[in-house]
Amino acid sequence: MLAPAFSAACDEAILxxxxxxxxxNTLHLYRRNAPTISMGxxxxxKEVVxxxxxxRHGVQIVRRMSGGSAIYTDQGQIIYSLLIDRASAPGDPVRSFEMVCRGIVLALEGLGLDPEFKPVNDVQIGGKKISGSAQLRRWGVLAQHGSLLVDTDLDIMCEVLKARKRPRGDMTSLREELGYVPDMEVVKTAIVRGFSSAFGVEFERGDLTEEERDLADKLEKEKYSSPEHTYLR
Structure with a gap:
């Protein structure tokens, strides 16, 4: 599991x-070691948190590199970042979201569920959101990151996000859909297989390169851990 600021720094270093x-092209899967609000x-x-x-709940705040809406993440979620060359994706945002989210759709199908892509950037089961995502196009790269709700605390999510101050009946998780909490490694494997099928490639397991880690360390210290960046707006 990664510290919230370091995980955000890793995404930018890989980009x-x-x-x-x-x-x-890289698929980065991780979990955060503390409950976190990831700001667009x-x-x-102050408008969204x-x-x-x-x-009160010990929730950290980080400002990510992509736009979109704030999300709540905790140890009960798996977060993915897919970073690919822009030529590999449609120019239309909705079509590119659908292309990437197909990896999550196939992962959930592999777990025995019946998901569907819900434009612009969600995956749902039975009309309830189980995965959302945000996208960034910078230089020659398309970066999309999102989360898959496995066993997240939806009650805390609704407390800390102002946009979710309402009954949480429009959200679901793998625990609720499967009736048990699946092993995180099983879910990660399903995600990798889903993206492999969606893109017709085989992913090789790897770690950050030395250069990526050095840049991530620098970005964590100078940017993503900085209150000036977090409270930029």
Missing amino acids: VARNEEKVP HFERV DLEAAS
């Missing part, structure tokens, strides 16, 4: 390395 063609780059913290509730 830089992919743009410079130092690494291939252009959002205002209940700061008192976040403090």
Whole structure:
């Protein structure tokens, strides 16, 4: 599991390395070691976060590199980042979201469920959201990251996000859909297989390169851990 600020820094470090063609198209899977609100780059913290509730529950805040809406993540979620060259994806955002989200759809089908892509950027089961995503196009790279709800605390999510101050009946998780909490490694394997099938490729397991890790360490310290960046707006 990764610290929230370091996980955000890793996404940007991989994007830089992919743009410079130092690494291939990359699928990065991780979990965060603390409950976290991931802010869209252009959002205002006080407009979307209940700061008192976040403090009470020990929820950290990071501002990610992509736009979109704030999301709540905890140890009960698996987060994915897919970083590919832009030429591999449709130019139309909805079509590119659908292309990438197909990896999650196939992963859930592999777990015996019946999901569907819901434009613009969600995956649902029975009309309830189980995965959302955000996208960034920078230089020659398309980056999409999202989360899959496995056993997340939906009650805390609704407390800390102002947009979710309502009954949580429009959300679901693998625990609720399967009737048990699946092993995280089983879910990760399903995600890898889903993306492999969606893109017709085989992913090779790997770690950050030394250059990616050095940049991630720098970005974590100077950017993503910085209150000036987090409370930019």
